[in-house]
Amino acid sequence: MDESQLKALSDLMAxxxxxxxxxxxxxxxxxGAVIVTASGTVGDRNRVVTASDPTAHxxxxxxxxxxxxxxxxxxxxxxxxxxxxPCPMCLGAIMEAGVTTLVIGERRRVGEAxxxxxxxxxxxxxxxxxxxxAVSHGPLADQMAAFxx
Numbered sequence: 001m002d003e004s005q006l007k008a009l010s011d012l013m014a015x016x017x018x019x020x021x022x023x024x025x026x027x028x029x030x031x032g033a034v035i036v037t038a039s040g041t042v043g044d045r046n047r048v049v050t051a052s053d054p055t056a057h058x059x060x061x062x063x064x065x066x067x068x069x070x071x072x073x074x075x076x077x078x079x080x081x082x083x084x085x086p087c088p089m090c091l092g093a094i095m096e097a098g099v100t101t102l103v104i105g106e107r108r109r110v111g112e113a114x115x116x117x118x119x120x121x122x123x124x125x126x127x128x129x130x131x132x133x134a135v136s137h138g139p140l141a142d143q144m145a146a147f148x149x
Contacts, residue, residue, distance in 0.1 A: 059090035
């Protein structure tokens with residue numbers, strides 16, 4: 001990855017972190033996600049509490065927002081940058097949307113409740129879909145770790 005690509009990912013991760021902070025300020029869980037498609041970039045935050053919707057996680061909200069703006073087909077071969085490791089529900093939505101690159105800001109601690117030994121990579125492997133979505137741990141690791149711990 002060259003310097004310009006790293007800078008772009010850092011900027012997207014900073015946007016996801018800003019969205020997470022907005023979610024926290026609004027009374028929601030502190031998570032944010034940004035989706036980048038050929039049509040543009042859209043970010044959204046967790047809205048579970050404020051929308052009274054248990055499915056309104058940041059990744060799902062970003063997918064919904066982008067699909068409404070550009071259509072579902074525009075999400076194929078997109079990149080998602082998320083402030084925190086997506087849960088199984090969100091990973092399912094990410095795969096169904098056609099996201100091919102997933103950049104994670106902070107990882108959950110494996111073994112902790114409520115997801116136990118879950119990781120994005122483990123679920124992809126279990127489903128035989130490791131080639132569908134490239135997963136990486138994103139830039140701004142120190143900032144992300146400081147925010148979440």
